[in-house]
Amino acid sequence: MDLTRIIETIVGQMRDADDRGVVASYIPELAKIDPARFGIAIATADGRMVKGGDADTGFSIQSISKVFALTLALGKVGDQLWKRVGREPSGSAFNSIVQLEREAGIPRNPFINAGAIVIADINLAGHRPREAIGEQLRFLHYLTEDDSIAVDNAVARSETETGFRNIALANYMRAFGNIAQPVDLVLGTYFHQCAIEMSCSQLALAGRFLMLGGAHPAGGRVVSERRARRICALMLTCGHYDASGDFAYRIGMPGKSGVGGGILAIVPGVASIAVWSPGLNETGNSHLGTVALERLADATGWSVFSARAFS
Ligand SMILES: NC(=O)CC[C@H](N)C(=O)O
Known part of the structure; x- marks a missing residue:
């Protein structure tokens, strides 16, 4: 699997997308953010970082x-x-x-x-x-x-x-x-x-302990294996509010969104993924961020419900 190619394709598709959702305006400072922005960063369990678009631009993690x-x-x-x-x-x-x-x-x-x-x-x-x-x-x-x-x-x-x-x-x-x-x-x-404020790259790094069953990639333990698993379970069931079921259906990864347009998604044992696109859908979750993760899940087979993610 060529992850770099997959990311390039997704970044291109997201750059050209017409429907970008609506930037949150109830926090006036967030309303100033350009809806054309899109970034994605993936920290893999084998220590690689693959990124594209505005992956190093900081945004409000909310x-x-x-x-x-x-x-x-x-x-x-x-x-x-x-x-x-x-x-x-x-x-x-x-x-x-x-x-x-x-x-x-x-x-x-x-x-x-x-x-x-x-x-x-x-x-x-x-x-x-x-x-x-x-x-x-x-x-x-x-x-x-x-x-x-x-x-x-x-x-x-x-x-x-x-x-x-x-x-x-x-x-x-x-x-x-x-x-x-x-x-x-x-x-x-x-x-x-x-x-x-964090960038997609920083967020993907921050999520690594959840990908690694609670371990810090540099050694030592952030939380126990059991706690990491349970935090992921809460992300899957509650991380997208009243769209958590839809997110599990479409993407199948524990995920947490923010009204700044970011999403952190975890594929246990495989990847820690951060996406950012400031326009939101009607449930207050990043519209293109969700679409991008759906494309990524389809292209890679990464999902907690997919045998392919762990083979
Ligand atoms: N969904 C969100 O990101 C909401 C966070 C925001 N700070 C609020 O409290 O309204």
Whole structure:
């Protein structure tokens, strides 16, 4: 299989695509991004990096940060975390509030906004927001072996000024006793985590521990094999909100999207893949990013449901 050729073909097709989706505008700073951008990077289990298009351009990782935040929070509190957050697909939009009343302030999963805000509360415990964000950045530096990854403060400010739904979610959960610390500090942590800027190349590197069953490619262990498998299971079932079923059907890889237009997808034992195209579909996931991953899955046979991926 010539992965370089496959990537070249996909990049060409995505460059020429007419329907590019719609760039998120509810965070004003994100609305400025050029919808013509497209990047893809693949870190393989045998240590190669294959990339194309705008693979080295930084973008706002947004909800992809929830994967790394969850990993950190599990490291701090372990399975206690599941008393405060569920593990079921929500079948609702990423920023939905409807289930919280019926389910007494316990979010369905750690990847919808409500769940990620609880995770931010866990990661903030005992810290100031600045320290909690510093810890997340250090974790990403360790995973990527790249210390240049930082927060885009303009994006963080933009979301802080307009994040009324998230403010509502956090206050609502606090009313049920599921947010322990002041809401503004928890949201400060959450907004800055979402505003971390990374390129596809950096994201693909950061995802390697999930591809490698929890091991760090440079040696040592990031998480146990079991935890890596479980994080991947949550990505597959919940990583694309109410389009998680469609993503599993079309692509069949654990994946996590963000409204910045990025997607991190993992083929366990094979590849860690990052794609970026800022235009979103109606479920808030990257339109061309999803199409590109579908083409990649078809061309390579990479899918957790495909025998070909592991032969
Ligand atoms: N789906 C997303 O990427 C949403 C993240 C965004 N920061 C928000 O909270 O609305």
